[in-house]
Amino acid sequence: MLDLKFIRENLDQVQAMLDARNNSLDLSAFPKADQRRREILVEVEQLKQERNSGSKQIGVLIKQGQDVTELKAQIGAIGEKIKALESELGEAEEALNSLVPFIPNMIRPEVPKGHSEEDNQEVSRWGEVPTFDFPVKDHVDLGTALGIFDFERATKVTGTRFTVLRGDAARLERALIQFMIDVHEEQGYFEVMPPFMVNGDSMFGTGQFPKMKEDVFKLEGMDYYLVPTAEVPVTNLHRDEILDPQQLPIQYQAFTPCFRSEAGAYGRDTRGLIRQHQFNKVELVWFTKPEASEACLEQLRQDAESILQKLKLPYRVMLLCSGDISFSAAKCYDLEVWLPGQNTYREISSCSNFWDFQARRAKIRTRNENGKPEFVHTLNGSGLAVGRTLLAILENYQQADGTVRVPEVLVPYMNGKTIIEKQRM
RNA sequence: GGAGAGGUGACCGAGUGGUCGAUGGUGCACGCCUGGAAAGCGUGUGUGGCGGGAACGUCACCGGGGGUUCGAAUCCCUUCCUCUCCGCCA
Numbered sequence: 137m138l139d140l141k142f143i144r145e146n147l148d149q150v151q152a153m154l155d156a157r158n159n160s161l162d163l164s165a166f167p168k169a170d171q172r173r174r175e176i177l178v179e180v181e182q183l184k185q186e187r188n189s190g191s192k193q194i195g196v197l198i199k200q201g202q203d204v205t206e207l208k209a210q211i212g213a214i215g216e217k218i219k220a221l222e223s224e225l226g227e228a229e230e231a232l233n234s235l236v237p238f239i240p241n242m243i244r245p246e247v248p249k250g251h252s253e254e255d256n257q258e259v260s261r262w263g264e265v266p267t268f269d270f271p272v273k274d275h276v277d278l279g280t281a282l283g284i285f286d287f288e289r290a291t292k293v294t295g296t297r298f299t300v301l302r303g304d305a306a307r308l309e310r311a312l313i314q315f316m317i318d319v320h321e322e323q324g325y326f327e328v329m330p331p332f333m334v335n336g337d338s339m340f341g342t343g344q345f346p347k348m349k350e351d352v353f354k355l356e357g358m359d360y361y362l363v364p365t366a367e368v369p370v371t372n373l374h375r376d377e378i379l380d381p382q383q384l385p386i387q388y389q390a391f392t393p394c395f396r397s398e399a400g401a402y403g404r405d406t407r408g409l410i411r412q413h414q415f416n417k418v419e420l421v422w423f424t425k426p427e428a429s430e431a432c433l434e435q436l437r438q439d440a441e442s443i444l445q446k447l448k449l450p451y452r453v454m455l456l457c458s459g460d461i462s463f464s465a466a467k468c469y470d471l472e473v474w475l476p477g478q479n480t481y482r483e484i485s486s487c488s489n490f491w492d493f494q495a496r497r498a499k500i501r502t503r504n505e506n507g508k509p510e511f512v513h514t515l516n517g518s519g520l521a522v523g524r525t526l527l528a529i530l531e532n533y534q535q536a537d538g539t540v541r542v543p544e545v546l547v548p549y550m551n552g553k554t555i556i557e558k559q560r561m
Numbered sequence: 562g563g564a565g566a567g568g569u570g571a572c573c574g575a576g577u578g579g580u581c582g583a584u585g586g587u588g589c590a591c592g593c594c595u596g597g598a599a600a601g602c603g604u605g606u607g608u609g610g611c612g613g614g615a616a617c618g619u620c621a622c623c624g625g626g627g628g629u630u631c632g633a634a635u636c637c638c639u640u641c642c643u644c645u646c647c648g649c650c651a
Binding site (some may be wrong): 140174177178180181182184185187188190191192193194196197198199204207208209210212215217380507509538 | 571578609623632
């Protein structure tokens with residue numbers, strides 16, 4: 137959320153940000169509602185002051201045994217006025233509440249202007265795109281032939297966009313999770329395993345709510361939601377807290393499944409593991425002092441990249457443009473892994489700096505040098521999306537006979553297994 | 562799920578309608594004392610909104626929301642959470 141004062145004093149900048157994001161949110165109601173709120177507030181407070189001192193006086197007079205009937209009536213009348221004004225105040229606040237939480241984050245100046253993912257800026261590339269002297273299969277064909285995926289039964293058991301991993305694929309998924317956590321542990325991340333359901337306040341804190349309500353799964357009759365990413369429970373760990381500046385930066389990692397309704401993606405990526413309602417992810421989350429966050433984003437990105445490097449998967453780094461960057465983010469890098477089956481790079485990690493946007497929503501603060509509370513900066517990134525990593529391994533490590541080599545660093549996690557072959561059952 | 566007890570400031574803990582943003586203690590900060598330290602003594606020590614250049618003023622906040630009242634931490638309703646007992650259960 138943006139600071140009211142900031143919006144008030146920089147409405148042009150906020151509008152320019154909306155334009156850059158291709159966001160058609162209408163700010164025209166803001167100045168009037170904001171001004172009205174403050175005017176009424178001043179008036180209400182003045183009346184309350186009168187009431188407070190009057191009430192105190194009544195207390196004194198009663199002790200002295202004097203008659204207070206008339207004064208009571210006077211103060212009572214002030215109370216009526218206050219009630220009326222407060223309902224007006226409520227209207228002004230309602231107007232602000234239906235607008236301000238829907239305003240996305242300001243964007244860092246170095247973020248390129250653009251309309252869609254076409255305009256994202258390539259920052260770097262790592263690794264050699266593999267060449268094959270046989271017809272390349274995509275992960276669906278590979279996995280189905282190997283008997284490590286069962287899409288049909290997953291559809292029977294649950295529905296579309298779910299998958300059953302079998303045998304070595306299930307093991308590889310667990311191996312990847314364990315491997316990622318081990319690497320990040322060494323990089324200084326403290327592991328937490330949070331709840332996989334969160335309440336509405338947490339969803340608001342990280343910016344999923346109120347705007348993206350239709351993108352998450354809600355539990356019937358409860359204010360509980362399946363986590364769309366570990367970012368939500370982990371960032372909200374410190375909601376309503378003032379963090380000791382000496383503890384910063386705090387670096388967490390968390391493995392969780394992620395649940396997404398994919399409401400806006402009906403025809404897209406219907407084949408295979410790319411876009412599922414449920415997928416696993418190891419998430420990295422930072423809480424930093426404001427002045428440190430820009431450097432921390434670079435570190436975070438490196439930490440995520442290191443997983444791809446150790447797995448020897450070719451990838452490129454994209455700096456998202458203003459039209460493609462998410463609601464809460466001020467700046468975001470996507471890591472895109474090479475997928476031979478699609479002959480293209482696909483997103484496998486997203487590393488974002490949220491500035492003080494989430495911290496303000498979730499009231500996560502620290503203290504500055506003068507001991508005054510100030511909002512922290514929050515950052516997070518996938519390190520990495522596990523399902524897409526598995527898919528990338530299958531496609532990049534496939535062999536002519538349809539088997540798949542296990543990346544060297546994962547062999548110990550696979551009980552020494554080096555090749556994934558057709559499953560026995 | 563049934564019965565009961567609670568939720569107060571960084572922490573402990575008073576406060577059951579009136580000058581209470583809240584006694585006291587611990588902790589913390591600064592000062593005095595000391596060769597130095599401990600002890601002791603003194604002073605200070607919440608957050609947010611609004612107004613103001615600032616000093617400061619004012620309003621709000623005693624789990625959340627609503628109500629009664631001239632006035633609520635204190636009374637009523639509702640909701641969430643914690644603890645104890647019973648039930649159920651991986």
